[in-house]
Amino acid sequence: xxxxxxxxxxxxxxxxxxxxxxxxxxxxxxxxxxxxxxxxxxxxxxxxxxxxxxxxxxxxxxxxxxxxxxxxxxxxxxxxxxxxxxxxxxxxxxxxxxxxxxxxxxxxxxxxxxxxxxxxxxxxxxxxxxxxxxxxxxxxxxxxxxxxxxxxxxxxxxxxxxxxxxxxxxxxxxxxxxxxxxxxxxxxxxxxxxxxxxxxxxxxxxxxxxxxxxxxxxxxxxxxxxxxxxxxxxxxxxxxxxxxxxxxxxxxxxxxxxxxxxxxxxxxxxxxxxxxxxxxxxxxxxxxxxxxxxxxxxxxxxxxxxxxxxxxxxxxxxxxxxxxxxxxxxxxxxxxxxxxxxxxxxxxxxxxxxxxxxxxxxxxxxxxxxxxxxxxxxxxxxxxxxxxxxxxxxxxxxxxxxxxxxxxxxxxxxxxxxxxxx
Numbered sequence: 001x002x003x004x005x006x007x008x009x010x011x012x013x014x015x016x017x018x019x020x021x022x023x024x025x026x027x028x029x030x031x032x033x034x035x036x037x038x039x040x041x042x043x044x045x046x047x048x049x050x051x052x053x054x055x056x057x058x059x060x061x062x063x064x065x066x067x068x069x070x071x072x073x074x075x076x077x078x079x080x081x082x083x084x085x086x087x088x089x090x091x092x093x094x095x096x097x098x099x100x101x102x103x104x105x106x107x108x109x110x111x112x113x114x115x116x117x118x119x120x121x122x123x124x125x126x127x128x129x130x131x132x133x134x135x136x137x138x139x140x141x142x143x144x145x146x147x148x149x150x151x152x153x154x155x156x157x158x159x160x161x162x163x164x165x166x167x168x169x170x171x172x173x174x175x176x177x178x179x180x181x182x183x184x185x186x187x188x189x190x191x192x193x194x195x196x197x198x199x200x201x202x203x204x205x206x207x208x209x210x211x212x213x214x215x216x217x218x219x220x221x222x223x224x225x226x227x228x229x230x231x232x233x234x235x236x237x238x239x240x241x242x243x244x245x246x247x248x249x250x251x252x253x254x255x256x257x258x259x260x261x262x263x264x265x266x267x268x269x270x271x272x273x274x275x276x277x278x279x280x281x282x283x284x285x286x287x288x289x290x291x292x293x294x295x296x297x298x299x300x301x302x303x304x305x306x307x308x309x310x311x312x313x314x315x316x317x318x319x320x321x322x323x324x325x326x327x328x329x330x331x332x333x334x335x336x337x338x339x340x341x342x343x344x345x346x347x348x349x350x351x352x353x354x355x356x357x358x359x360x361x362x363x364x365x366x367x368x369x370x371x372x373x374x375x376x377x378x379x380x381x382x383x384x385x386x387x388x389x390x391x392x393x394x395x396x397x398x399x400x401x402x403x404x405x406x407x408x409x410x411x412x413x414x415x416x417x418x419x420x421x422x
């Protein structure tokens with residue numbers, strides 16, 4: 001089995017000042033290429049540590065991808081550290097020098113001695129072209145491990161990874177290449193513990209598949225990982241596992257390919273040739289923001305009004321004053337009128353309304369913080385629901401309120417709203 005490791009360098013990464021998105025991307029791409037990453041490393045701008053970690057990786061791994069430290073400044077130590085780890089001198093690469101000079105020539109900028117530093121690699125290293133930046137990368141073998149050294153700038157690293165590194169790795173591993181699948185299923189409506197309990201027998205049916213859960217508030221992602229030498233067998237196992245999980249989770253599963261709720265709802269609206277208009281109170285435009293983040297949402301999204309005050313509910317949506325006096329703003333009767341009103345004034349297929357108490361204050365014994373009422377006006381009927389969440393965070397309540405409203409619309413579009421518990 002091929003062993004691959006990733007090393008991210010730089011004090012900004014080590015200290016947490018910058019988030020290391022590079023390593024995540026590299027790991028994902030290596031898995032897709034049939035190589036499983038066994039370890040991630042992070043080291044700051046410390047020469048002794050860099051040399052030590054490079055030598056340690058060289059003893060254990062077959063492939064390593066290193067990012068960062070190829071720039072022109074004094075804290076860019078990677079090339080020198082690699083030379084020390086390999087016990088060879090630094091050597092100016094004619095190919096790298098030509099690339100560096102061409103970069104500055106194209107931008108009509110003078111090249112400085114510090115920039116020339118980027119053309120020095122360990123003796124015996126091969127240059128990796130950087131099509132978008134000033135720092136070329138390089139590859140070199142240390143003991144049994146083939147190292148690829150790439151810049152830390154994400155856009156540059158990604159281009160070099162796809163253009164040069166991945167093809168070289170695939171060529172190196174040949175028939176040892178494994179076939180990997182990562183399946184991501186998005187759910188809403190169950191807690192992480194409830195989701196785990198629902199799927200507790202998974203390992204009995206699929207002992208060779210690793211199951212995992214990720215709380216990505218306000219949804220829960222179910223992930224499973226599998227790999228094998230036979231691509232057809234891996235695909236078949238993934239399909240069987242997905243079917244089993246889908247059956248267990250039922251309508252709580254809203255996406256089988258990692259798509260978020262607003263994308264799923266938008267596609268269902270388009271498929272049904274339907275439109276939606278919103279009357280948001282407690283969610284403050286959150287639903288509208290999510291829906292309009294989706295490209296092409298103008299095909300089905302008509303209108304959103306943040307009708308926060310009672311007067312706005314009456315003047316804009318036509319909510320009767322006596323309903324507000326009798327029931328209050330947070331009530332099923334109120335959101336029924338809100339949903340019907342926004343549907344009437346816009347001509348939308350569906351009117352969706354929210355009114356609740358996001359907190360941290362404003363709650364009562366009857367309507368504590370976390371109470372949400374959701375109204376949905378359809379061509380045939382008007383529905384209203386009340387739910388109670390226990391979050392004290394205003395932002396978390398607004399997000400889960402908005403997600404619940406979209407989930408109700410999703411269920412209606414799928415034809416299961418009246419047949420399944422919410």
